[in-house]
Amino acid sequence: MNRNYSDGEFAVEVSKLTRDFGHFRAVDAVSFSVEKGEIFGFLGANGAGKTTTVRMLCGLLMPSSGTAAVGGFDVYTQVEQIKNSIGYMSQSFSLYEDLTVRENIQFYGGVYGLKRKEIRRKTEELLDYLNLWDHADQLTRDLPLGWKQRMALSTAILHDPNIIFLDEPTSGVDPASRRDFWLLIYELAERGKTVFVTTHYMDEAEYCDRVSIMKQGKIVEIDKPEVLKEKYGSESMQQVFINVVSEVIGE
């Protein structure tokens, strides 16, 4: 997919990033960069090191070696600044199920230190945007999964971050809701936000500007989906993925 986002600036720059857990090298000298406003798909088999990489970029894990900058901030020394400039929606993240929609929004607004007025304004904006006014005081637990996921994304970007990390945001969501979710992602990208997303749905990979495929801690492919499809002579990213990952396994 081609969108015009490029202005030559990088939102994420990673060079030889490595992370060991004991003797196990989860991420092995990974290098890549993501441009501002880009929708970057981060694909890979289970245990390939995607989540570890994302966590390092979000300041949740210290790298073992290599360098990485997120929004121009160093992951070793400027974790505080990174946390202020990113939004993160984790794999396991569910909002607090025993809080209402409104309470969840207010809580995350508070956590990011937004002013009371700002929180009120943002809450109204979000409820408008997500069309959730009728459910504002309903427990989050009772919402359909597709709504929960969109709400989770919306609360993750309450503080208006420039870079957004999404770790398997659409698992188990119905096809219509998944499309709604992706429309949200596009909108963010149109507003100049950088979106960094991991997924197991290969059709979603096609929505990305560029994708990388990780295998056993290394990035083995990184390019535009159409380029990769051409390279592997495949109709779909699904086929590309299977080719790439199986090929490396075979080695």
Add this chain to the structure above:
Amino acid sequence: MNKVLLSIVKKEFIHIWRDPQTLFIVIMFPILMLFLYGYAITMEMKQIDTIIIDHSKSPQSRVYIEKIIAIDFFKVRFEDLPESKIEDVFFQREARCVIVFPSDFADQLVKNTNTPIQLLIDASDPNAANFIINYLSKINLAFNRENNISYAGPFSIEPRILYNPDFKSAYFFVPGLVAVIMLLISALLTSIAIVREKENGSLEQILVSPVRPIQIIIGKVIPYVFLGLFDSVLVLVVACFWFGVPINGSILWLGVSLLIYVLTGMCFGLLISTITNTQQVAMMATLVITILPSFLLSGFIFPVRSMPVIFQWFSKIIPATHFLVVIRGIMLKGIGLNELWPQLLILTGFSLFLMIVSMKKFSTKLE
């Protein structure tokens, strides 16, 4: 107050309200424990089955017996057993104490300075045995003073038993139970509150925000301090009105001490939560770390002075040891800050120390 802190506190309160089952358990658990343990321990101490074998059947022995019956502590039964059968009484657990008045009791009383009464106690429960001896020697003294002519010397010893004149065991045990229960419940509340978020992954979401450990920790503790204080009040009400333990000292200072103590317990819980990853482990760790030492080494059941030196040292780092001094002091002795400030200072120190260690250990990373 800091806005971030405020929203964490608020959220935590909502969690508490939205989960009535847990709230009910948190409120009922201490009371239930107090009742169970309170009765388990004090029932032993009351209503000691006692057999009196009165071979004398004299007015003098009758007076003595009246004094025994007058105390609620003994549940007296009269029987005429031969000496050889007495041991069976203990084996069959029919009685824990047998008092035998010899047939010449009245005579001896007039003639001799020493009048033997045979007292047989089942000492398999040494605590109860101690109480029996204490009660009986008190009765003995009173009896001697009034009836034993030859005992009426120039001076008589009259012990005054302070703070717990009736030797009521509830006075002794219930404040101790309050100490154990409150430490346990406070530590459980905070340890589980944090580990729960680790378990369901929401902590990860908070950690990517610029929130500081101190905000998370204090925000988590504040709501539970209220809950803990509420529990304390309930437990004290039961202690006072059900078990009849008096509060001789200042209620205000009792409240302040409980606040400090609850805080210590919560900081214990915090520390546990920083080093455990599942609610199950956190719960087990909290039970082991709080209950066992508090029960055994704090002076709750066994006096600290009678422990081996190494345990005496160890008992000093158990919060309950210090709080026991405070709560017994305020409730029974009616003393206040003048005497108890060292203990309160130590408890405050504990809280601060544990909180600082927890904050150092509470990583904003996921490893």
Add this chain to the structure above:
Amino acid sequence: MENPIVIENLKKSYGKVQAVDNVSLEVAPGEVFGLIGPDGAGKTTIIRILVSLLSPDSGKVFFLGKDVSKNPVFVRSHIGYMPQRFSLYRDLSVEQNLRFFGDLFHISRAKQGKQMEWLYNFSKLRPFKNRLAGALSGGMKQKLALSCMLMHEPEVIVLDEPTFGVDPVSRHEFWDILKTLAEHGITILVSTAYMDEANLCSRVALLHEGHILAMDKPKTLVQQFQHPIFRLESNQPYSLYTKLKTTEFADSIHLFGDGIHFSDKDQLGQRTIVRKLKEWNIEYDSIQPVQANLEDLFLERMR
């Protein structure tokens, strides 16, 4: 031979939520039957009723000819059931896990050994038999879980989202194993939220909010799709999409990868569509009719 799984007019609600609403289906011997649908479609509820863990509000379920509600013990000892997010004993080795499940179903040690050999053959787990289950990769864990439930040689196996969160390659392998099992005559009922897995089933039921939207062979389903689908491609599909959203086509378009699917409900035909797009000044690279897929069907039926 009668169908091993027969479900008739099944209903189940949780409070106000109708989780399963009048579902009827039959699974034939040796079939790989897929319950396809997102979270909350009712897949898990149907499966739990089938394995006798839940009671239906109304309706009947027959397993190997027996009424499930009256024969729970029979069902549990003859069915192979792999629950959602099934996790093994992480601190037991692969072999210990298999043995445990064998013991659970009173399978003799000798028979366990034979069964394990067979299972190692197609799961390719033999080299890892002494490894702790916790140290296996996601795909291998799923294969081990599947093997565990096959220890007692059930004729019918029921799997609730076995491939949830598993990467496409491991999913592919897992489905190959299911196919092999079906060839051995095992009847399989499997649920999934991944549409692409529907094509690997012999028959599917598309589920949404407790209803069956459609049920048949995957190929038949797409062939019977009522109206033509046109695929519009553009190097900026998102802006194309937002533009189309402002037109009368708004309700008939869906994003599909790097293109847009337009479902031609009014049978306008390609020429009319092209003319309209031109009238509206909407630019695109290409337009061509395409075969509808199950996702088109799902999107169409679920509204």
